[in-house]
Amino acid sequence: MGTPAYRQHWVARIALESAFPNLQGSRWEIRSPFHRDYNCHAWGVCENRVRWEPSGDDYWPPDLRTGNLFDDYSLDNFTKAYERVGFRKCLDGSYELGYQKIAIYTEIIQGLEIAQHTARQTLFGRGWLSKLGHTEDIRHDSLRDIEGTEYGSVARYMKRSLFRALRDPSSVWIRATINHWNYRRRHPQGI
Amino acid sequence: MVVEPIYLDSPKIPIIPPALRAQVVSYESRNPYQSAIDRLVSRWDCEWFPVSSPLKIPILEERFREEAEIWDRETVHQSSTLKMVLHPSYQKIMAMGPDVVPLLLHDLQENRRSWFWALRHLTDANPVPSEDQGNLDKMIASWIAWGKREGRI
Numbered sequence: 215m216g217t218p219a220y221r222q223h224w225v226a227r228i229a230l231e232s233a234f235p236n237l238q239g240s241r242w243e244i245r246s247p248f249h250r251d252y253n254c255h256a257w258g259v260c261e262n263r264v265r266w267e268p269s270g271d272d273y274w275p276p277d278l279r280t281g282n283l284f285d286d287y288s289l290d291n292f293t294k295a296y297e298r299v300g301f302r303k304c305l306d307g308s309y310e311l312g313y314q315k316i317a318i319y320t321e322i323i324q325g326l327e328i329a330q331h332t333a334r335q336t337l338f339g340r341g342w343l344s345k346l347g348h349t350e351d352i353r354h355d356s357l358r359d360i361e362g363t364e365y366g367s368v369a370r371y372m373k374r375s376l377f378r379a380l381r382d383p384s385s386v387w388i389r390a391t392i393n394h395w396n397y398r399r400r401h402p403q404g405i
Numbered sequence: 406m407v408v409e410p411i412y413l414d415s416p417k418i419p420i421i422p423p424a425l426r427a428q429v430v431s432y433e434s435r436n437p438y439q440s441a442i443d444r445l446v447s448r449w450d451c452e453w454f455p456v457s458s459p460l461k462i463p464i465l466e467e468r469f470r471e472e473a474e475i476w477d478r479e480t481v482h483q484s485s486t487l488k489m490v491l492h493p494s495y496q497k498i499m500a501m502g503p504d505v506v507p508l509l510l511h512d513l514q515e516n517r518r519s520w521f522w523a524l525r526h527l528t529d530a531n532p533v534p535s536e537d538q539g540n541l542d543k544m545i546a547s548w549i550a551w552g553k554r555e556g557r558i
Contacts, residue, residue, distance in 0.1 A: 250519070254484040271522060271544065283486070330483075332484075347481050
């Protein structure tokens with residue numbers, strides 16, 4: 215795994231708040247170093263060793279469309295990919311005991327609804343976890359906090375049972391969680 | 406007295422003393438097709454050898470670094486490769502053609518920036534095995550090995 219980069223806490227906050235203006239005045243915290251090895255879609259399924267994307271270069275579940283930049287980034291293709299790891303569509307992002315939820319952000323580009331970002335609900339529903347591009351992971355209170363020009367807005371919610379989340383890539387899920395706890399212990403102020 | 410003509414070897418007009426100007430046979434009148442031939446050769450040279458001069462290489466590298474910095478800065482919060490490759494700076498780098506491949510490989514190794522899409526399209530190659538897709542370390546290693554094998558780095 216590549217070496218993470220550590221930015222000063224205030225540098226990261228200023229950069230992220232200028233890219234996502236809704237974060238200003240909202241409660242949010244940085245949860246990881248700056249890292250290129252995984253992306254938001256991977257982090258949505260608790261994966262922090264590979265990048266998930268239908269780009270033709272990154273991991274994408276077998277037998278699903280990949281490599282076509284416009285058509286394969288459709289909301290439906292992302293929905294099918296998440297269904298492969300146990301998620302199914304649900305109505306909203308409210309907390310449900312025993313379930314793990316994700317929210318898919320989309321944007322309309324050239325008339326197509328293109329998936330741009332995935333956020334995952336925290337274990338006990340106290341906010342959402344987002345990997346912001348190549349930069350840090352954050353925990354934010356509301357899904358609106360990162361809506362805007364970068365990611366568009368939430369178009370779909372999905373959920374899976376926590377048992378399923380633990381079963382399917384369970385070792386990775388536990389490793390990612392331990393990494394983050396360890397990181398937070400060493401960097402109590404964020405970075 | 407026999408006037409010795411002065412033949413010009415180039416379309417550029419040199420500074421000629423007034424006393425000798427009557428003797429000048431212009432470049433065009435010497436060979437009426439010469440200018441057309443020169444223009445054609447010059448065009449072919451640009452098309453076939455876009456980086457034929459070693460002087461052009463530092464310019465390409467400088468342009469690449471400039472555009473790569475802009476691209477990285479402006480897409481750092483993007484998760485989607487779609488928006489990243491549609492960025493004007495990425496498109497400018499793609500338009501630099503196959504000569505930019507060594508620079509992409511070097512940058513991939515040094516800064517781990519995601520040039521996979523450009524590399525795949527500029528080289529018509531994909532050395533990353535399907536089981537390694539998404540794993541940045543392995544993808545970079547595959548491309549670097551390919552570059553060494555093909556003599557691009």
